[in-house]
Amino acid sequence: MIRALRWDGDRDGYPVLVEQTLLPDRFEEVDIKTPQEMVAAIQRLAVRGAPAIGIAAAYGICVATRGLEDADAIDAALDHALPLIRESRPTAINLHHMVDRMRGVIDAHTDLRGVALRERLLEEARAIHREDEELCDAMGRAGAPLIRDGMSVLTHCNAGALATGGSGTALAVMYAAAAKGVQFQVYADETRPLLQGARLTAWELQQEGIPVTILGDNAAATMFAHGEIDLVITGSDRVAANGDAANKIGTYGVAVLAQHHDVPFYIAAPSTTFDFSTPTGQEIPIEERAAEEVWGVSWKSAPPAGISVRNPAFDVTPKELIHGWITENGIVQPPFDELR
Ligand code: MRU
Numbered sequence: 441m442i443r444a445l446r447w448d449g450d451r452d453g454y455p456v457l458v459e460q461t462l463l464p465d466r467f468e469e470v471d472i473k474t475p476q477e478m479v480a481a482i483q484r485l486a487v488r489g490a491p492a493i494g495i496a497a498a499y500g501i502c503v504a505t506r507g508l509e510d511a512d513a514i515d516a517a518l519d520h521a522l523p524l525i526r527e528s529r530p531t532a533i534n535l536h537h538m539v540d541r542m543r544g545v546i547d548a549h550t551d552l553r554g555v556a557l558r559e560r561l562l563e564e565a566r567a568i569h570r571e572d573e574e575l576c577d578a579m580g581r582a583g584a585p586l587i588r589d590g591m592s593v594l595t596h597c598n599a600g601a602l603a604t605g606g607s608g609t610a611l612a613v614m615y616a617a618a619a620k621g622v623q624f625q626v627y628a629d630e631t632r633p634l635l636q637g638a639r640l641t642a643w644e645l646q647q648e649g650i651p652v653t654i655l656g657d658n659a660a661a662t663m664f665a666h667g668e669i670d671l672v673i674t675g676s677d678r679v680a681a682n683g684d685a686a687n688k689i690g691t692y693g694v695a696v697l698a699q700h701h702d703v704p705f706y707i708a709a710p711s712t713t714f715d716f717s718t719p720t721g722q723e724i725p726i727e728e729r730a731a732e733e734v735w736g737v738s739w740k741s742a743p744p745a746g747i748s749v750r751n752p753a754f755d756v757t758p759k760e761l762i763h764g765w766i767t768e769n770g771i772v773q774p775p776f777d778e779l780r
Contacts, residue, residue, distance in 0.1 A: 455499035464643040475504040475521040489603020494534030498565035511554035532677040533715040575710035576606030578768035580616030587617035591670040597688035598640035599675025609675040609708040625651040664701040676709040683759030683774040684721025695761040708766040721756030
């Protein structure tokens with residue numbers, strides 16, 4: 441299965457990312473040699489998806505000290521890199537959690553300085569990556585029984601291997617069901633404006649031999665109305681303490697449709713995506729991205745001069761619309777005692 445990112449080499453190595461902006465036309469990898477390059481890669485969505493950017497952040501912190509041996513220089517490089525990377529995108533909480541985890545290692549090891557600290561941080565980043573892979577597999581096992589023979593499963597955006605350190609969140613559930621021999625098909629919303637569904641989810645599922653059909657985002661309602669969707673599973677960028685879940689813009693609309701048509705809607709997310717310090721979805725900061733993304737994808741020209749464009753990248757699905765939260769500890773409900 442495709443891997444979104446990896447660390448190449450030892451402590452003087454660097455992260456290598458799949459350049460997701462080019463998929464599916466071209467498969468290219470990009471070497472990241474500085475924290476600034478990692479920030480740029482996160483911001484242009486070369487690496488994307490909540491768990492994947494958490495891992496990328498940890499590796500970005502490691503690469504900040506690449507080639508340095510002097511303890512003071514290493515401390516200064518880390519002090520510069522941590523806030524830079526932490527603020528690179530606002531919505532996915534994994535990014536903040538993983539930067540804070542790396543900071544925790546630094547703070548807990550005041551005896552460890554210089555190259556020894558660099559070694560320890562790389563060990564932690566690798567552990568973050570390895571653990572995420574295990575979380576994906578566990579979510580797959582927990583959610584797989586939801587998918588039965590003959591079902592059509594709708595997903596939105598990309599919550600697969602390209603978005604994590606392992607097999608995905610929502611797509612991990614699908615991979616686990618397919619591995620058990622369940623026959624089903626997937627509908628992938630195209631996910632405007634950047635087409636993560638049409639470009640990435642469709643590509644990923646095709647690679648894995650799972651039947652997938654792309655839907656224009658505005659086609660979902662009629663598909664529900666005609667009884668063509670049996671189940672919805674999406675990922676999340678941040679689940680608030682009450683269960684409200686931020687995910688790619690358009691997810692909320694899908695959840696409303698699912699409820700109207702009595703189709704179960706599930707969020708698949710590891711505990712690393714839960715944010716118990718944010719009480720409800722109202723407090724989740726929503727990234728607003730460049731206007732050009734909205735008119736740049738499929739329009740033949742720019743909008744009329746003077747027209748304003750809004751481009752919120754995420755929306756919040758209220759907990760009332762979510763049947764269950766598929767996690768590494770099973771399918772759970774608020775207040776999520778299993779995860780705290
Ligand atoms: O802007 P993106 O592509 O990073 O948005 C990603 C999503 O919304 C995913 O659905 C979410 O991160 C869950 S990924 C396992």
